[in-house]
Amino acid sequence: MAHSSVTSVEVDTATGPISAALAVPSGQGCWPGVVVVHDAFGMSDDIRRNAQRFADNGYLAIAPDLFSRDSYVRCVRTVLRALGEHRGQAVDDLHAARSVLADRADCTGKIGIAGFCMGGGFALVMGTKGFDVSAPFYPSLMRDYSFLDSGTCPVVASFGRKDVLNIGNGPRLRQALERNNIPNDVKVYPGVGHSFSNELSAQPILRIVGFGHDADVTDDAYRRVFAFFGEHLAVGQ
Numbered sequence: 001m002a003h004s005s006v007t008s009v010e011v012d013t014a015t016g017p018i019s020a021a022l023a024v025p026s027g028q029g030c031w032p033g034v035v036v037v038h039d040a041f042g043m044s045d046d047i048r049r050n051a052q053r054f055a056d057n058g059y060l061a062i063a064p065d066l067f068s069r070d071s072y073v074r075c076v077r078t079v080l081r082a083l084g085e086h087r088g089q090a091v092d093d094l095h096a097a098r099s100v101l102a103d104r105a106d107c108t109g110k111i112g113i114a115g116f117c118m119g120g121g122f123a124l125v126m127g128t129k130g131f132d133v134s135a136p137f138y139p140s141l142m143r144d145y146s147f148l149d150s151g152t153c154p155v156v157a158s159f160g161r162k163d164v165l166n167i168g169n170g171p172r173l174r175q176a177l178e179r180n181n182i183p184n185d186v187k188v189y190p191g192v193g194h195s196f197s198n199e200l201s202a203q204p205i206l207r208i209v210g211f212g213h214d215a216d217v218t219d220d221a222y223r224r225v226f227a228f229f230g231e232h233l234a235v236g237q
Helices: 043-056 070-083 089-102 120-125 169-179 205-209 215-232
Strands: 006-013 018-024 033-038 060-064 107-116 132-136 156-162 184-189
Touching: 006 043, 006 060, 006 089, 018 089, 033 043, 033 089, 033 120, 033 184, 043 060, 043 107, 043 215, 060 089, 070 089, 070 120, 089 107, 089 120, 107 215, 120 132, 132 205, 156 169, 156 215, 169 184, 184 215
Parallel strands: 033 060, 033 107, 107 132, 132 156, 156 184
Antiparallel strands: 006 018, 018 060
């Protein structure tokens, strides 16, 4: 498989530009898009690798830095408020990132969203706001899924059963989606905890508190995501 290219770009928003990583598949083509949303640690090599993984599998991928504007602490506070309220600057930033992809001549116009931890929560929120498919990985910081309604896009979600931040949330999310007849693939992996797809979480201190990378589970989760995205981001769907 030929590797995609990853470059640094700016995303224009109503409150000024923010930085982002853009990953473009190799070769010529017209591809569906994916907005990749980082976790509470912010932009990292993990997030860039995740964006590249989407591009390597035939998706234009952009990962906006939601913490671009101010100090880390202030940005986290602002972004988490937007997540809780389902509106605000971070939500606007994700719409702006989506527009960057939609405006490209090499984009089909079908665009999904994927996110990790905090970003997984945003992937669910934005699934009610015009995206075509959503892939939350261990979406933390929310237990109430009542905001998901019949207008929610299809969802492919991945949890770890040992995740202390998501106890019972996998089945709870599945029930909310099925209650609204939303196509879904929700899987809870029995042997892993939080952040199983983030390589930086392999550090010993994080493993003690239930965080830790698992390559095999990550590969299976992405296999499901790419199959699900292939179905729901196809032109004409």
